[in-house]
Amino acid sequence: MAEYLLKTPLKDEEIKKLKAGDKVSLSGIIYTARDSAHERLVKLIESGEELPIPLEGQIIYYVGPAPTPPGKAIGSAGPTTSYRMDPYTPLLIENGLKGMIGKGERTEIVVDAMKNGTAVYFAATGGAAALIAKSILSSEIVAYEDLGAEAIRKLEIESFPVIVAQDCHGGNVYVEGQKKYAE
Amino acid sequence: MREIESSIITEAVAKLCMEANFKLEDDVQESLEKAYETEKSPVGKEVLKQILDNSRIASTERVPICQDTGMTVIFAQLGQDLHIVGGGFEDAVNEGVKRGYTEGYLRKSIVSDPVRGGNTGDNTPAIIHLELVEGDKLKMYIVPKGGGSENMSRIAMMKPADGIEGIKKFVVDGVREASGNPCPPVTVGVGIGGSFERCAQISKKALLRPVGSDNKDPFYDKLEKELLLLVNKTGVGPAGLGGTTTALAVHIETAPRHIASFPVAMNLNCHAARHKFIEL
Structure with missing residues (x-):
């Protein structure tokens, strides 16, 4: 289990080094999107329209944060379950997306897209939302404000703790980790 | 027959929605601490450490443990000798949910129409399981349940x-x-x-x-x-x-x-x- 410090945007050579189970501390800019925002992004790509956020080299964090209390940068902000985004993800990777942060295993279509497009899937600890919010320095809604908690936010993060859940070589910490402890 | 003002129910629900989301009950907290001691996987131990750190931050800073502050599920046992005055039971509960989720900066996660979408804006309605029992007390279990x-x-x-x-x-x-x-x-x-x-x-x-x-x-x-x-x-x-x-x-x-x-x-x-x- 190696440990890395990475800054966004991610480069292919950095992604290729990452193996399932590695610990990564992320810094830089990431974008949030979940179910409804994904649906809208994919529709825009399909109709050839411009996207409200850049995808090239970027990371999308699957999160719908709690409302921001006074004096804080953001409310509690842990990951949501990723598989719901699987139908939309391959198209985003084809358009330059390099990383995703969420929780739970991804399906085969995403695994293939990650191999072909050199992308990585990170897991943040589900439910550790108050802890994770501490590594988010600022949050700004950049699209789809009408979606409330599901709006797309631009987050500035520092030392955001994640684990490489599924790498671009087909490695999968869920399968490998669980096999080790199954009796 | 004993009487209770519906506003008392509202206040209790509002307070408990917040408390439930900010602080784990001792049984869960102790069980997680025990799990941290016994977990054999180093990665698993790291996750449990994050969970315990998170719980400490949430209760100290009074912020939600998880951003998914849930659908508000309420199991209520209403004594048949208790008379609620000043408003209906379900309205009182939902008013409490609305207040708790707004004042506590809790996430509003309820889609108003399951297919056509929209957000109710205040996390209502709660899922209420009401049981009529003997006595003149109202007992409520409040369980915010994540998706x-x-x-x-x-x-x-x-x-x-x-x-x-x-x-x-x-x-x-x-x-x-x-x-x-x-x-x-x-x-x-x-x-x-x-x-x-x-x-x-x-x-x-x-x-x-x-x-x-x-x-x-x-x-x-x-x-x-x-x-x-x-x-x-x-x-x-x-x-x-x-x-x-x-x-x-x-x-x-x-x-x-x-x-x-x-x-x-x-x-x-x-x-x-x-x-x-x-x-x-």
Whole structure:
């Protein structure tokens, strides 16, 4: 289990080094999107329209944060379950997306897209939302404000703790980790 | 006949929605601390450490443990000699939910029309299970329930011949297939018997029992402990990243069934098993 410090945007050579189970501390800019925002992004790509956020080299964090209390940068902000985004993800990777942060295993279509497009899937600890919010320095809604908690936010993060859940070589910490402890 | 103002119910619900989301009850907290001591996987231990750190930050800073502050599920037992005045029971509860979720900066996660969308804006309506009982008290269990663990829950209309082995397979397969999605270590609520809808309801009611407490029926107590061992042998582990702590507890609730039916339901709760109780 190696440990890395990475800054966004991610480069292919950095992604290729990452193996399932590695610990990564992320810094830089990431974008949030979940179910409804994904649906809208994919529709825009399909109709050839411009996207409200850049995808090239970027990371999308699957999160719908709690409302921001006074004096804080953001409310509690842990990951949501990723598989719901699987139908939309391959198209985003084809358009330059390099990383995703969420929780739970991804399906085969995403695994293939990650191999072909050199992308990585990170897991943040589900439910550790108050802890994770501490590594988010600022949050700004950049699209789809009408979606409330599901709006797309631009987050500035520092030392955001994640684990490489599924790498671009087909490695999968869920399968490998669980096999080790199954009796 | 004893009377209670509906505003008292509203205030209690508002307060408990916030408290439940900011601070874990001692039973859950102690169970997680114990899991941290016994977990064999280094990654699993790291996850449990994050979970414990998170719980400390949430209770100190009074922010939600998880951003998914849930659908507000309320199990209420209303004494038949208690008269609610000044407004209806359900309105009083929903007003409390609205207030709690707004004042506490809790996330509003309720879609108003399941297909056409829209957000109700205040996390109402609550899911209310109301039971009429003897006495003049109102007892309420408030359980904010997240979507991730709820989505991994299931029900099966089994054959009576499937018996105990059928139950074991159903629960163990269910937890294994849920993998990291419900945010393990989970609490597993199992409903056995009743009708289709009662079975699902008692599987959620099973989550109200303090984590790790014994089942009053020795037969089901033994089955709970056996199921817990089996579930923890799946290797799923904390966050599904592999380990020896997949569940903190398995709780069973039962109900009489039809001679032809054998319904079994499993309702999973995440490690942030939030629940509060009040008697008014």
